[in-house]
Amino acid sequence: AQSVTQLDSQVPVFEEAPVELRCNYSSSVSVYLFWYVQYPNQGLQLLLKYLSGSTLVKGINGFEAEFNKSQTSFHLRKPSVHISDTAEYFCAVSEKGGKLIFGQGTELSVKP
Amino acid sequence: DADVTQTPRNRITKTGKRIMLECSQTKGHDRMYWYRQDPGLGLRLIYYSFDVKDINKGEISDGYSVSRQAQAKFSLSLESAIPNQTALYFCATSDLPGQGVTGELFFGEGSRLTVL
Numbered sequence: 001a002q003s004v005t006q007l008d009s010q011v012p013v014f015e016e017a018p019v020e021l022r023c024n025y026s027s028s029v030s031v032y033l034f035w036y037v038q039y040p041n042q043g044l045q046l047l048l049k050y051l052s053g054s055t056l057v058k059g060i061n062g063f064e065a066e067f068n069k070s071q072t073s074f075h076l077r078k079p080s081v082h083i084s085d086t087a088e089y090f091c092a093v094s095e096k097g098g099k100l101i102f103g104q105g106t107e108l109s110v111k112p
Numbered sequence: 113d114a115d116v117t118q119t120p121r122n123r124i125t126k127t128g129k130r131i132m133l134e135c136s137q138t139k140g141h142d143r144m145y146w147y148r149q150d151p152g153l154g155l156r157l158i159y160y161s162f163d164v165k166d167i168n169k170g171e172i173s174d175g176y177s178v179s180r181q182a183q184a185k186f187s188l189s190l191e192s193a194i195p196n197q198t199a200l201y202f203c204a205t206s207d208l209p210g211q212g213v214t215g216e217l218f219f220g221e222g223s224r225l226t227v228l
Contacts (some may be wrong), residue, residue, distance in 0.1 A: 009152060034216060043202065043219040044155075090154060092217075099145070099170070100206075100217055107131040 002027040002093050006103035014111050015083055019107045021076040023091035027064055033074040034092040044090065050074060061085065073100065087111045115139045118203050118220035126228050131190040133223045143206045144186035145217065146170075146178060148199040155202065161186055162208075193227040200224050201211030 007022040025031065035047040048059025055067040065076045074091060091103040116137045125131055135144065142163045147155040147170075157170030159178040167178060175197060177188045190197055201224075204217040 006154075032215065036217075043221045044217075046216055046218070049216060094215060096215075099157060099160050099168075100215075101157065101171075102147070102155040104152060 002031065002095050002098075002101050004091050004101055006089075006091050006106050008106050009104065010107045010109065012109045012111060013081055016080050018079050019077065019081050019108065021089050021091075021108065023074045023076065023103060025072050025074065025091070025093045026059075027093060029095050029096055032094045032096055033067060034063075034094075035059065035063070035074075035076050036090045036092060036102075038088045038090065038105075040087070047089070054070070070104075081108070081110045083107050083110050083112060099105035114221065116203060116205055116218055116220040118201075118223045120223060121221065122224045124226045124228065125193055126191075126193055129227075131193050131194050131225065133188045133201055133203075133225070134195050135186045135188070135220060137184050137186075137203075137205045137218075139205050139206050139207075139218060140183075140207040141218070143208065143215075144180065144185065145204045145206070146176075146186070146188045147202045147204065148172070149202060149222075158188065158201075173196060190225075193225075195227045198227045 003026050005024045013019045036044040037047045038044045050057050050067045058064045070095040088105045092100045094100045119134050145160040146158040161180045177189045200222050201222040206215050
């Protein structure tokens with residue numbers, strides 16, 4: 001069965017600094033990978049997804065993630081964060097055609 | 113109107129009471145899911161349904177039951193609520209992965225349940 005580990009529960013960063021949120025997964029088959037974002041008091045919305053092809057995927061709000069099959073990772077990056085990026089970020093994996101399993105979440109806190 | 117609607121949005125109840133959380137969707141998706149969110153634990157899958165006649169247990173189904181009344185409706189029940197079921201509950205839908213379709217989830221806005 002697939003599983004997801006987000007390596008950092010909280011990431012504090014100053015505005016305009018770069019950020020990386022780490023995600024590792026385990027699965028015995030090919031997977032789809034997702035990052036979702038949850039702003040305070042809201043539901044989850046899709047940030048970006050990897051299905052196949054180019055290992056670097058770009059999402060909304062300037063975020064990108066890189067799929068690394070050998071390291072079973074799908075880290076999320078942004079070169080310069082804004083206060084409005086403060087949110088909780090969830091990595092998720094699905095074995096193709098199956099259910100999504102989520103990581104524990106990473107709280108990104110952007111400080112002025 | 114939201115594509116995925118959950119009711120109620122907030123509920124406070126007492127230990128031992130029966131609670132039902134309802135979810136309806138207008139996206140026309142076959143697949144529906146119930147997750148619970150707890151701080152530090154992320155989202156954990158309770159039950160999922162790939163079509164009206166298909167119900168599957170997720171990671172943490174004990175203490176919960178579900179009913180798929182129609183393609184658009186998927187209800188979650190707590191037969192006898194207990195305090196450790198206090199959480200934020202999310203319903204989600206997805207289409208069948210296939211040509212051009214990724215199976216990504218579309219979420220409702222959540223139902224906050226407090227069991228005293």
